[in-house]
Amino acid sequence: MxxxxxxxxxxxxxxxxxxxxxxxxxxxxxxxxxxxxxxxxxxxxxxxxxxxxxxxxxxxxxxxxxRTVPEGRDIRFGSVFPVEGQGLVLRPGPGRTIRLADDSLFVPGEEAQLPQRLGAWLKHRARDRLAAASDLYSGRLGRPYRSLTLRDTRSRWGSCTHDGRLMYSWRLILAPPAVLDYVAAHEVAHLAEMNHSDAFWAEVARLCPGYQAPRRWLKTEGQVLHAYRF
Structure with a gap:
């Protein structure tokens, strides 16, 4: 290079x-x-x-x-980490299960295992939330999707193929819930309109009224979600 x-x-x-x-x-x-x-x-x-x-x-x-690129953020006990838009303090926890309580997230194990354990928990939570949102909007649209996969994508937050396969970035679980919902509505709307025409955006607005605010959030704040090192 x-x-x-x-x-x-x-x-x-x-x-x-x-x-x-x-x-x-x-x-x-x-x-x-x-x-x-x-x-x-x-x-x-x-x-x-x-x-x-x-x-x-x-x-x-x-x-x-x-100079405008956000600095990478390590994941350590004692640091504040976003889950569904809420800043939670990462703390060592007992047992084998990650537990959310008040403003803290208790993660069992040594700090060296923290990124891996937290990442697995976040992906599971992201799948549940994105599946629920996709089911909701797919039902409103009256068009089923074929499958749902999660990836750690860099260039896009989601995608929809011509045969109805939805893909999302699992890091959406770090963003406020309205942002995740908007991305799900956006991709599901492609089941009806495989383009970004006026008809497509009208479908997004029908599925997710007020989508403009979470869309702006992604444009201005979304890059920070990629700064966390797993």
Whole structure:
């Protein structure tokens, strides 16, 4: 992976991911707000040296964009962690079952096991909530879905295939419930309208009135959900 050297000796070099594409006509840069990955797209036959020269010219823009990426957040006992939009203090707990009480989440086991145990509990909770929301909206729509899967996706919060397969990011369980509900309504609406036309958005509004607020939340706050390291 090429490194973009810094014009300032106090700053580290930046890793650049090169992506060649037959459909790309000119050099373009993208900095992911989720993990800070810098991707440089270039035409299939372009010279790598020319692409890196372009990146060097854009160093200032790249570093400004990297400063907006949320820092990664480790999961430790004593830290505050969001579950369904509520900040809970992670605490060591007895027994073998994770327990939620008041403003705390009690997780059994050593701290080294905390991310794995918490992640498994969150995925189970996310499946239950997303299945319930999908069933609700699918019933309102009058169209069944075929299957539901969870992934840790980076580029989208959910998807719906032409044959009715729903996919969601399990990290939606960290967001306020209205946000999870909106994403479920959005994907279920695709069972009727496989596009983002006016008819599609009218269907979303019918299934989930007031969806605009949780949609805005995802755009402004959603990247923080990816900052937690499991």
């Amino acid at each position: 090429p490194l973009l050297p810094s014009s300032d000796p106090a700053l580290p070099p930046v890793e650049i991911t090169l992506r060649r594409s037959a459909r790309t006509r000119r050099f373009s840069l993208r900095v992911s707000r989720l993990d800070g990955r810098v991707t440089l797209s270039l035409p299939q036959r372009a010279r790598e040296s020319d692409a890196l020269a372009f990146a060097r010219e854009q160093e200032g823009w790249i570093r400004r964009a990297l």
